[in-house]
Amino acid sequence: MDHFSDDQLMALLGTSDVVPEVSEGSLALARMAFDWRTLDAELAELVADSALDQAVALRTTTTPRLVSFEGRSLSVELEIAAHDDIRVITGRLFPPQEATVEVVRLTGAPLVVDTDVDGRFVVEVSAGPVAFDVLSIRTDWLVT
């Protein structure tokens, strides 16, 4: 009784709650992801994220997170500052140009913001997944 075999230990783990159950809400969100497919836009991939560099460095930092998306003809760079559940996103397009940026969120209509002549824009969102539509590109999704 004072020693369990590997198989017995696995069986005990199987009856515990170490593998989380999926809630109905979580399933519904995953099913809904299908609705956010864009078929005609070019995907701009996430190519850099300072959050990942800091995951292996010191845990204490107050510098904003820097994120880059790269499409064939357009890149988007973001600086994300966190204030509780609010994210202030300062973005810049490369090459710099005037354009309309749509911030796609999971709830509500996209936020629409215009860039200045230097390709800069500022937008405030709640923490959570967002993607950006700019000209012909759609960026990867990002949890802000």
Add this chain to the structure above:
Amino acid sequence: MGETGDLVERARDGDREAWNTLVDRFARMVLAVAASNGVRPADRDDVAQVTWLKLAQNLDRIERPDAVGAWLAITCRNEALRVQARSAREIPVEDELFDRIADDTDVEEEALRSIPDRDLPAAFEKLSARCQTLLRMLLLERPYNEIAELMEMPIGAIGPTRQRCLDKLRRLLPNRSGITGASEDS
């Protein structure tokens, strides 16, 4: 092409039923990978959700539709690391630990439960992300080739690694739970 690959192909062509079947098949595995990589319960839905959003957006780019399980697991692990880093930025370590306890169980309810019941999950949470991932994937009876791809190890290494992880788990358990090799009485 296998059944899973076929579902991916159909989802690619806009078949919502095929997509929903993929979700039903892999949702728990995705959540388990998030849980294994230090994502707090409150953030797990975000990580799972962005994983599914990325699959939807990248359906055309999946090179091996039959291996979509490994694709989801690896994508989820990367997202978990990002969100973990984000959390580390916001919350001091002590608060984060407190949140984790507070999220899991109501304190009073915790006191009413017999302690040994919580020993096993509590010890499990102290295992490395790698051990947690491997054991949860095995508990979910994921195929060995999927586990091997996610863990970047040969299939032959899964058995020995399972054994090492379970040994670590035994050492993390308090003696009173009766699961450890050493007896307190003898």
